[in-house]
Amino acid sequence: MVLPCSVVQRRGQPTRESVDARWVCPSCAHVVLIGPDERCSVCGGSLSEVLRAARGAPPPLPPRALTRAQRQAVWRPASSSRHALGTFLLTVGLLMVPVAVAYLRPLGVPAVILGGLGMLLRRTAWPPALRREQRQRLHALRWGLPAAAELTRVERDFVPGVKAGSVVRLEYVFTVHGELLHGAMPSPHVLDLQRRPGEGIWVVYLPDDPSVSALWPPGP
Template identity: 90%
Template sequence: MQRHGQPTRESVDARLVCPTCAHVVLVGPEERCAECGGSLTEVLRAARGVPPPLPPRALTRAQRQAVWRPASSSRHALGTFLLTVGVLMVPVAVAYLRPLGVPAAILGGLGMVLRRTAWPRALRHEQRQRLRALRWGLPAAAELTRVERDFVPSVKAGSVARLAYVFTVHGELLHGDMPSPHALDVQRRPGERIWVVYLPEDPRVSALWPPGP
């Protein structure tokens, strides 16, 4: 049974065409051909796609929204609506109809509760850290280890898949995972070579690059 975060057999037995000897070979230690010892770095880099640009990186609005989003958009929108109505009722209650003060307070309070439960502080902190990694993080070669599908996207910040990966920083193997709202990510497979970015001051904070398919 595969343990959480461990590379799959497909990733361990990955084969590539060596540009030096033209044989289909296993990827040996330090990204070298198991037959001739030639470097496979460029081939592996091509398989991973274009590496991340140097920081700071400019993120598009769609890329930011893919990360910065409430756990429940509908509940957050309802809370925002109720809070707005409550706030707008306050000056009317103060100037003209004081009995409106009670329902204004109730609506405003309910709106605040809905907004906070729809977007918890811990989730916002996690998303801020991930955005920092996407903008300022250093690039690292990584590998997908697990792809899980979320069947109720509205419960998990619109996520339709959760991607787990491993990468190495200064010889230390690190694990990461990241939710994705992109349907195409459901089709990805363990063993796929990818890029991640991580914060140099805390490599445990990382994110997949690019933040969209």
């Protein structure tokens, strides 16, 4: 069952007495204090289930500072080896250009071929569409609102290079403004294969476009 609300806080574990604890209610999208009746002070929705949710530490309030490892877990080419080879060929081609212009004109053709091949490999290893998707996910991780969610599917990727080094695909559902939303996120972490459908998790989503979401934390 998808929990109807989510918890965020500035520090420490969420408790009813904590003055820093805040709820982000998906029914009304307002950040409210934890009340003694465990209800949203704006729309009156029940928050009791979230108190009992065992999801680990909730996401901090935005903006969030991501570590280098967390960014690399999201911002990565579909094929690291092909992207590295393309970068190498492009670099060699660029270095050959001034030599060809100044000393050896016949090197101009190989320089253009190597540079063009390098650019092609880099583009196919990290397509623009994949870059846009990853950029949106990073934006959600930094600025998105938190929501309680539930895993619905854990699928292993048998061809990791096709999906940015992903070894597992995690699908989940969460609620925003009373609407059930579906999300999916590839993961390069083998430990995520141990997750099971029905597990309670945290996600973050963009308030202006809830269809853009990401798992929190962006790592195992």
